[in-house]
Amino acid sequence: MYEFHRKQGKIVEFAGYEMPIWYTSTVEEHMAVRNSAGIFDVSHMGRVNLTGPDSGRFVERVFPTSLAKHPDGKSVYTLFLNEEAGIIDDLIVLKIEHARYLLVVNAACKVKDLKHMEESRGGLDFNLDDITEVTTMIAIQGPSAVDALQLLTPLPLAEMKRFTHSTTTVKGIRAIVTRTGYTGEDGFEIILYDAASGAMGVWEALARVATPCALGARDSLRLEAGLPLYGTDIDETTNPLEADLGWVLSKEKPSYIGSRSLTSQVRQNPAKIRRGIIMDERIPRRNFSVTNLAGTEIGSVTSGTFSPVLKRGIAMGYVKTPSSHLGDTVNVVVRDTPSTGKIAKFPFYDETRFGWKRNRISNSI
Amino acid sequence: MSKPLYQVPDGLVYTKEHEWARVTGNTAKVGITDYASKTLNDIVYLTLPSVGQELKQFVSFGTVESIKAVSELYSPLSGQVTNTNQGLLDHPELINKSPYEAGWIIEIKYSRLEEEKKTLMPPKQYQEFLRTLEAEHQS
Numbered sequence: 001m002y003e004f005h006r007k008q009g010k011i012v013e014f015a016g017y018e019m020p021i022w023y024t025s026t027v028e029e030h031m032a033v034r035n036s037a038g039i040f041d042v043s044h045m046g047r048v049n050l051t052g053p054d055s056g057r058f059v060e061r062v063f064p065t066s067l068a069k070h071p072d073g074k075s076v077y078t079l080f081l082n083e084e085a086g087i088i089d090d091l092i093v094l095k096i097e098h099a100r101y102l103l104v105v106n107a108a109c110k111v112k113d114l115k116h117m118e119e120s121r122g123g124l125d126f127n128l129d130d131i132t133e134v135t136t137m138i139a140i141q142g143p144s145a146v147d148a149l150q151l152l153t154p155l156p157l158a159e160m161k162r163f164t165h166s167t168t169t170v171k172g173i174r175a176i177v178t179r180t181g182y183t184g185e186d187g188f189e190i191i192l193y194d195a196a197s198g199a200m201g202v203w204e205a206l207a208r209v210a211t212p213c214a215l216g217a218r219d220s221l222r223l224e225a226g227l228p229l230y231g232t233d234i235d236e237t238t239n240p241l242e243a244d245l246g247w248v249l250s251k252e253k254p255s256y257i258g259s260r261s262l263t264s265q266v267r268q269n270p271a272k273i274r275r276g277i278i279m280d281e282r283i284p285r286r287n288f289s290v291t292n293l294a295g296t297e298i299g300s301v302t303s304g305t306f307s308p309v310l311k312r313g314i315a316m317g318y319v320k321t322p323s324s325h326l327g328d329t330v331n332v333v334v335r336d337t338p339s340t341g342k343i344a345k346f347p348f349y350d351e352t353r354f355g356w357k358r359n360r361i362s363n364s365i
Numbered sequence: 366m367s368k369p370l371y372q373v374p375d376g377l378v379y380t381k382e383h384e385w386a387r388v389t390g391n392t393a394k395v396g397i398t399d400y401a402s403k404t405l406n407d408i409v410y411l412t413l414p415s416v417g418q419e420l421k422q423f424v425s426f427g428t429v430e431s432i433k434a435v436s437e438l439y440s441p442l443s444g445q446v447t448n449t450n451q452g453l454l455d456h457p458e459l460i461n462k463s464p465y466e467a468g469w470i471i472e473i474k475y476s477r478l479e480e481e482k483k484t485l486m487p488p489k490q491y492q493e494f495l496r497t498l499e500a501e502h503q504s
Contacts, residue, residue: 010406021406021433022406025406025407025461026406026407026431026432026433027407027409027432027458028407030432216406216432216433219433220432282410283409283410283430283435285435305432305433306409306410306430306432308409308432313410335428
């Protein structure tokens with residue numbers, strides 16, 4: 001698919017892969033996903049099979065989220081934590097069956113994730129098989145994603161629940177389709193068991209019914225949806241509570257790697273917390289300081305952009321917990337000039353108009 | 366030879382930072398080039414100087430921002446700001462759509478045109494400069 005990207009897009013290097021940053025315009029690609037459907041080549045994401053007799057026991061040990069309670073066919077967002085409860089990576093685990101999982105991890109983290117799993121083996125009998133190079137991964141996202149993808153697969157997509165997956169075919173190629181994504185919209189991620197012409201055929205067929213989108217739109221979409229980017233918004237120096245990802249910690253689960261460090265003190269009083277800021281004007285950028293109205297520094301921006309939906313600057317970053325109330329006015333220091341904004345909820349957009357919940361919410365009103 | 370990728374109109378002078386100036390009478394309009402606007406991609410925000418502000422050649426007078434990045438604007442000429450394109454504040458995308466006409470950014474009353482003009486590129490030279498940049502990019 002690189003040929004398509006090279007001909008159609010503006011190429012940059014990302015996590016060792018050459019990838020397009022835009023095809024036509026980041027704003028157009030972004031709005032195509034919010035209003036109809038867009039496709040993304042996400043083949044750089046790491047894909048690792050975890051199989052073997054003890055794999056069910058291993059996932060309970062290594063992840064803070066209980067997979068045992070979920071049925072086969074569930075796709076679960078979770079984290080790898082270190083013993084200090086710092087975030088090693090965030091990922092999606094596809095529970096294919098009790099002793100078979102597919103892990104979708106960040107490209108730049110794959111090597112350390114594999115090492116972490118080997119080091120956490122503790123005598124358990126399981127196998128890890130990196131299938132990244134022999135598969136292709138395409139995401140299709142947006143309110144028309146069901147209709148667009150349905151043209152290529154016999155799987156009844158409208159019946160699928162969000163955060164579930166199924167094995168099927170897409171344009172005749174064996175694939176796993178999961179109703180997940182990184183944009184806040186409804187949509188699917190497709191793992192194709194083909195890394196050559198068959199995958200290119202799927203991409204080209206989807207490109208006729210959805211807009212090809214590149215890295216620029218992927219970043220602005222995930223930021224508008226309030227989703228953290230590993231290495232930018234979360235890393236080994238942040239724990240899940242600070243990252244506002246406490247919901248991934250299964251309450252009923254007594255012990256997993258990192259659980260000992262998540263004491264009640266840490267759980268109840270994180271020193272800082274990940275929050276959104278909507279600016280009145282100007283565009284916040286990474287590492288800009290956040291101050292209160294008295295001028296005291298209370299945090300800093302980890303990601304910032306212009307929101308094509310809100311037509312305002314938006315930021316994600318960490319603020320001291322006592323200063324993190326939704327609706328509070330703060331300043332972001334933009335090249336020496338304090339500029340006002342408000343602490344905002346995630347996602348940044350109006351969920352009755354955008355995002356996967358839109359129909360659900362508007363139907364219930 | 367294939368058609369150039371970027372428009373470089375005649376009658377303008379250009380900087381290495383991809384600003385242009387169009388001199389008429391004792392003032393000059395200033396903007397960014399087609400190359401700059403395409404490289405930045407969607408321009409979503411900009412800051413303008415105030416009318417009356419004194420600018421020095423090659424010193425920053427404002428910024429343009431795309432979704433991803435901030436870029437400084439450098440004045441091709443020294444002089445005083447006589448007008449700014451207020452329409453850009455609500456429609457910064459005009460810079461992408463029409464970098465040399467509707468997307469002009471400021472107008473200045475130049476003070477050292479004769480001297481400073483020698484340090485700016487005529488269209489042919491700027492076109493050549495873009496070719497070198499593209500060649501470097503591809504190698």
